Amino acid sequence: MTPSQTIAAPPPDKIKVKVDGREVEVPRTVPDPITGKPIPTTMIQACAAANVDVPHYCYHPKLPVAGNCRMCLVEFGTPALGPDRRLVMNPDGTPKMAKSPRPAIACATPISPGMEIYTSTPAVKQMREGVLEFLLINHPLDCPICDEAGECKLQEYSVEYGKAESRFIEPKVHKPKAVDLGPRIVLDDERCILCTRCIRFTRDIAGDDALGIVNRGSYSTLTAYPGRQFDNNYTLNTVDICPVGALTSKDFRFQMRVWFLKETRSICTSCATGCNITVGSREGRIYRYEPRENDAVNACWMCDYGRLNYKWIHREDRLTQVQSPKSRVQGRPATWAGALAEISELLARAPQGSVAIIASARQTNEELYLLKKLADKLGAATDSIPRSGEGDRLLLNADRNPNAQGARLTGICSADMGGRIAEMARAIEKGAVRTLVVFGEDVVKHGLGAGLLGKLETLIVSDILPNETTKLAHYLLPGCAHVEKRGTFTNAKGRVQKFMKAIEPRGDARPEWEFLHELVSRVTGQQGDANLEGLFNRMAKEVPAFNGLAWAGLGNTGVTVSL
């Protein structure tokens, strides 16, 4: 994903340039976003380093430069050279500037030593206004029905550089609307400003040259290759990078206006890559996942498979009630306090080795750590269930568990995940294991059949959705989806990343780490940490692989630990 890391870093050669009178030092070259080879630093990057915002549509830091929207036009000057090829000096000792007679596009013009970039001159403002007026000539101005409204660059720059009224009196060119590009994308060609970001993304990043522009002049139209569907696993990223509302997601189409969405930093749980995401939610409902930039993991992208894998959170049959053997007889839900007291008493009385624990690699590091602690106290065998699918060269990992490394590092399972299940089955068969604790896995499907589970004295299950195992459980503890709690995952490369809570849990469901903390405290008799920060910091002390980490030190993009 970040080839720049594999290829040798560019020489630490720095150039000093001035942006609007402020001097900044920027590297002479930067890695090419695709190949990683050093390429000259451009003016727009120097402006970004100086915290000066240059409006742009077609430029994207992670894509090759196209330079076609002309929105980033700026004026600049270079130090003047005399006939002797030496710098001409002003009377006050500063180098005399030779201002370029013509403007240049900041996204594609390399910087040179001593260059001065002017982004706030009246001429630059006029150029931006002119470019914007041209872009709006054939734009349908249908913001009220456009899904991009609220996060649209055309809207934003129109506020800054647009005119209140159009000078264009001729009829607009009407292009195709609501074009079905593929299984997940709808295209509105009228809104397209032909920046070609989507074309470059799908060609250079996704490696699927599916999109292109046909026709000429004001009839130029974005389209998929004739007879082909735009259906690779990364199509929805084009919706994110589309600066206007031309490419829209079928899943999010007409669902909610973006300004209502609460944005929560989270992690995608669909595979071991652990893409950083932003969860958009409103009033307890998840509306969308969007990738969040993290150059160490997913850059700006995520796959469609992970992005659309959130609907199960709102399934009607979510587990929302605590159940215990007593409550089943009485026909009403048990209370957390009652169920936890019974379970902890039961576990405390259990002879060493008579308990087995199956955790899920979809649980957080903290939860796995607590389960391991419980297992150590009870002399219990632990394992987890592997989950795999087809991976790709980009982001999708073949390991579909979001926290497989966490399960290994906390000692829940060995490198061979699921290797001890058969052994556990034999122990249950023999009667050596009489209590089984299952978290978030349908073990009936994974080698511990219903007949085998029937031999147990006690089956304690925590899950989010009902399955064959939850039906057999004596104690059923409803858990939370990751968007309903906080925690950390360790991705395939060992990056420990935290995620925050977006919505409230359903019904009586509680975050697993919360009730596991209570359970562990009661069984071991040690008072643990009742807050997640403390729990994480304690885990970082006790689990060797996480030594030196702290919740506060994880930041928004995580920290890599050695595996």
Add this chain to the structure above:
Amino acid sequence: MIVKRKKLNLWERLYLPAMIGGFKVTLRHFFKKKVTLQYPEEKWVVPEGYRGAPYLVRDQDGNTKCVSCQLCEFVCPPKAIRIMPPGPAGPVADRPNAEKIPLEFEINMLRCIFCGFCQEVCPEEAIFLMSDYSLTGRSRQEMIYDKEKLLALGGEHAGIQKWKKKAEEAGAQESFPVKI
């Protein structure tokens, strides 16, 4: 501070002249035009531009004007407006080119403060504060007006039909250079 009470003069101490003066005012009003309204038998004529209850309107072709942009929901200070957008599989807009129409549109008239922000912010001229000022209901639920009720109460509001105009303009255009 102590204010000295002013001593009344003879005329003031007589008391009757002041009484007669008062009666005169009363008597004058007996013969003037009466201003009291016998509400609710008699109803007040609502002046033009009065800001009463907000209702949804239809255009001159009888189509729903609202496109579910949710700006009124956003701007509403007491959060009286709730809109359910149609989603990808929702109802198709009445007007072929408008694409979007609310699945449900509710105004809680108990919450509404008749401020008129919704009318001001509406890009489609689909919601107007009308002349109704006395809204009653027998339950809280009854005071939440749904889309059907709001459209029925709002009636028709003619005006520029921009979506229709766009559709006509697109139809009049020579066939697009290359069929995609």
